[in-house]
Structure formats: C-alpha cells, structure tokens
Amino acid sequence: MKQQIAFLGLGVMGGSMAANLARSGYSVTAWNRTPHRPGIEVAANAGARIVSSIQEAVETADVVFLCVGDVPDVEEVILGVGGVAESARPGTLVIDTSTIGPNAAQNIGAELKQRQLRFLDAPISGGDIGAKNGTLTIMVGGEPTDFEESKPLLEVLGKTIRLCGAVGSGQAVKLCNQVLCSVHMIALCEAMQLAQQQGIDPNLIIEVCSTGAAGSWALSNLGPKIAESDFQPGFMIKHMLKDLRLVQEALKQSEQQLTGVDMAEELFKIVKQLDDGTGGEQGTQAMIRAYYQ
Numbered sequence: 611m612k613q614q615i616a617f618l619g620l621g622v623m624g625g626s627m628a629a630n631l632a633r634s635g636y637s638v639t640a641w642n643r644t645p646h647r648p649g650i651e652v653a654a655n656a657g658a659r660i661v662s663s664i665q666e667a668v669e670t671a672d673v674v675f676l677c678v679g680d681v682p683d684v685e686e687v688i689l690g691v692g693g694v695a696e697s698a699r700p701g702t703l704v705i706d707t708s709t710i711g712p713n714a715a716q717n718i719g720a721e722l723k724q725r726q727l728r729f730l731d732a733p734i735s736g737g738d739i740g741a742k743n744g745t746l747t748i749m750v751g752g753e754p755t756d757f758e759e760s761k762p763l764l765e766v767l768g769k770t771i772r773l774c775g776a777v778g779s780g781q782a783v784k785l786c787n788q789v790l791c792s793v794h795m796i797a798l799c800e801a802m803q804l805a806q807q808q809g810i811d812p813n814l815i816i817e818v819c820s821t822g823a824a825g826s827w828a829l830s831n832l833g834p835k836i837a838e839s840d841f842q843p844g845f846m847i848k849h850m851l852k853d854l855r856l857v858q859e860a861l862k863q864s865e866q867q868l869t870g871v872d873m874a875e876e877l878f879k880i881v882k883q884l885d886d887g888t889g890g891e892q893g894t895q896a897m898i899r900a901y902y903q
Contacts, residue, residue, distance in 0.1 A: 612636050615763070616671035617653070618664060618687055618694070619708075622843060623734065624677030625649020626741035627707070627767050629656035631675075634766045641667040643678075665697040673763060674698060676706045677734075680852050681714045688718055700726040703756055705763075707748070709733045709849075711785065711856040712778035715751060719777035728756050731777055733784035734768065735791070737844035739831060745769040749787070751780035785860055788853040791894070792874035794828040799877075799898045801829075802836050812837040832895040841896040847878050848890030854878070 612635060617628035620642040629652050632638040638658040642650050654660050661667050664687065668674050674694055678684055684706060688694045694704060704727055706715070715731035722729045730752035740746040746768035750757055757773045764771045774783045801824075805815045816833040819825065835841070854875045861868065880900040882890035889896065 613672040613763070614670055615639070616641070616667040616674040617658065617677070618642075618667060618674065619677040620647060620649035620653050621677065621679075622649065622738050622845075623707075623741040624675075625652040626738065627675070627677060627746075628653040628658050630741075630744050630766050631763065632657035636763070636766075639667045639671065664693055668694055668698045668702070671698065671702060673703045673705060673760070675763075676704070676708055678708050679849065680708075681710045684708050684710050684714065684718065689721060695722060695725050695727065698727055701728065703728045703730065703759065705730045705732050705760060707732050707734045709784050709788070709853050709856065710781060711859065712751075712781045713859075715781045716778040719752070728753070729777060730756055730760060731780045732760075732764065733780055735784065735787050736768070737831070739844060740768070747787075748772070749774050749780040749783040751775055751777045751782075782860075785853070785857050788850065789857060789868065789871055791828065792850060792854060792878070793870040794826055795832070795894055795897045796870070796874055796877065798826075798828050798833060798836065798895075799901055802833070802898060803901050832893070835893065835895045836898050841892040841899070843891065843893040845894055846890060847882055847892055847894055847896060850894050851875065851878050851882065851890065 615631055615636045615638045617638055617640040620640055628638055628640045633656050640653045640658040640660055641664055650660055676687060678687055719729040730750055732748050732750045734746045734748050736746040744767055747770040748764050748768040750773050774780050801815060802812050805812050820830050857871055877897050877900040881896050
C-alpha cells in the first residue's frame with residue numbers, strides 16, 4: 611500500500627509538486643495558508659484532497675512535504691501552534707523543500723527529533739517548469755535510511771536527487787546553487803543588452819550560444835522570456851532575494867564577501883522597488899529591467 615502524503619504549501623512550485631504525487635497514485639491531502647490560489651486548483655484537479663488545517667492534513671500522513679517561503683514560515687508550519695510537530699504521528703517523515711539555510715534546518719531537525727519525528731531538508735531547483743514536469747533538482751540532507759525511504763517520492767518530483775550529507779547539507783548545496791543562478795542572470799541580462807546595442811536579435815543569441823560553452827539552463831529557459839518581455843514568475847525575485855540574504859548570512863560566519871552575489875542582490879533590489887514596490891513578484895528574468903533604469 612502506498613504511503614499517505616500530506617503536502618503543505620501550494621504555491622507556484624508546491625501546487626505542481628502535490629499534483630505530480632497525486633497523479634502518480636499517492637493519496638495526497640494538501641493545505642495552503644491562503645485560499646483561492648492557482649496552485650490549490652492545480653493540486654485539486656490532479657486528485658489531491660484540499661483541507662483547511664495543518665492538523666487535518668498531517669494527522670494520518672506517513673510523509674509530510676512542505677514548500678513554503680522563509681524561515682519564519684517553515685518554523686510556524688512545523689513548530690507553531692497546531693503545526694506539524696503537534697499533529698503528526700510519531701515516526702512521521704517530514705521533508706522540507708523550502709530554502710531556509712543550514713542553521714535553520716539543523717535547528718528544526720533537532721527539535722523534531724526530540725518529538726520523535728524524522729526530518730529531511732530537501733531544497734529544490736528548477737523553477738515552475740521543473741515542478742510541472744517533475745524534473746527538479748533535489749538536494750537532500752538527513753539520515754541515509756530516511757533518504758532511501760523518500761526516494762520513490764522524490765523521484766516523482768525530480769530528475770536529479772542527491773543525498774548531500776547530514777541535516778542542513780541540502781541547504782548548504784542549495785545556497786551554492788542560488789549563487790550560480792543569481793550570477794548567471796547578470797551574464798544573461800548583459801548579453802541581451804549587448805545584442806540589442808549591436809542590432810542583433812536576442813533570439814539568435816539564445817539559439818547560437820545555447821549550443822556552445824556559454825550554454826546554460828538560464829539562457830535556454832529564461833532567455834526567451836527576456837526576449838519577449840515576459841516577466842511572469844517561475845521563481846520570484848523576492849524569493850531569490852530571501853535566498854541571497856541566507857547566502858550573506860552564511861558568508862558573515864566566515865567573514866567572506868562574494869562580489870558577484872553583491873552585484874546580483876543590488877540589481878534584484880532595484881527591480882523589487884519598481885511598480886510601486888511590487889516588482890519582487892516578478893520572475894528573476896525581470897532583472898533585465900534594472901538595466902533600463
């Protein structure tokens with residue numbers, strides 16, 4: 611008999627992830643803090659049962675997935691009043707796919723262990739496209755036995771799945787991933803700007819450069835969106851800024867500085883302030899708008 615799954619957080623990524631699990635034959639009970647979001651409908655249409663409380667979602671679950679925003683959100687959903695820690699059965703496996711940094715993951719993992727619950731930090735990369743297609747990259751930290759138990763579920767959600775080490779290790783790898791993503795976006799935007807200045811169709815840059823040493827996921831997937839001025843979010847700027855904040859917090863511990871991260875953070879902040887302060891709701895490809903100011 612397949613495991614009972616709870617999925618908490620049905621945003622741009624979570625809605626599609628819950629839907630993929632339901633379509634794969636798992637019994638999925640799902641919850642979202644804010645009603646009437648598109649991801650709720652996506653999950654429900656795939657067969658997930660939508661409930662109104664965390665308790666109802668997790669009380670019979672074997673595995674609980676989370677996909678929410680920042681550290682306080684994860685702490686509230688897991689450790690808050692009426693949260694996972696209060697409502698889940700002993701031995702339940704909690705898998706957090708949010709990006710919260712190593713320290714928060716380790717603290718949450720330790721607290722759950724005291725409450726006889728198991729924990730994997732499993733941040734994801736691949737944007738809305740990867741979530742929809744089940745091709746996410748999933749970076750996991752935790753006990754090897756818990757990882758092996760989770761693999762059939764993670765293989766529904768992702769294509770590249772790696773155990774990176776103990777709890778917190780998945781988050782550490784994800785922060786490195788976000789450095790690459792943010793700095794790649796600078797390169798992509800500046801290549802598009804140079805093409806425009808030289809009278810070259812940006813779609814030609816995407817077609818030609820994607821096949822050579824400059825090829826990247828960002829160029830192939832976000833380049834066309836920049837060329838079309840399509841700034842709909844696959845991954846929002848406000849979430850990238852949150853991730854870069856976590857990177858900067860990690861750097862402070864070692865008193866290091868990464869110039870590329872500083873540049874990317876500044877450009878994203880410029881766009882976040884646009885549209886009466888709502889620019890952060892756009893996808894990371896909207897960084898190009900900082901070059902128009």
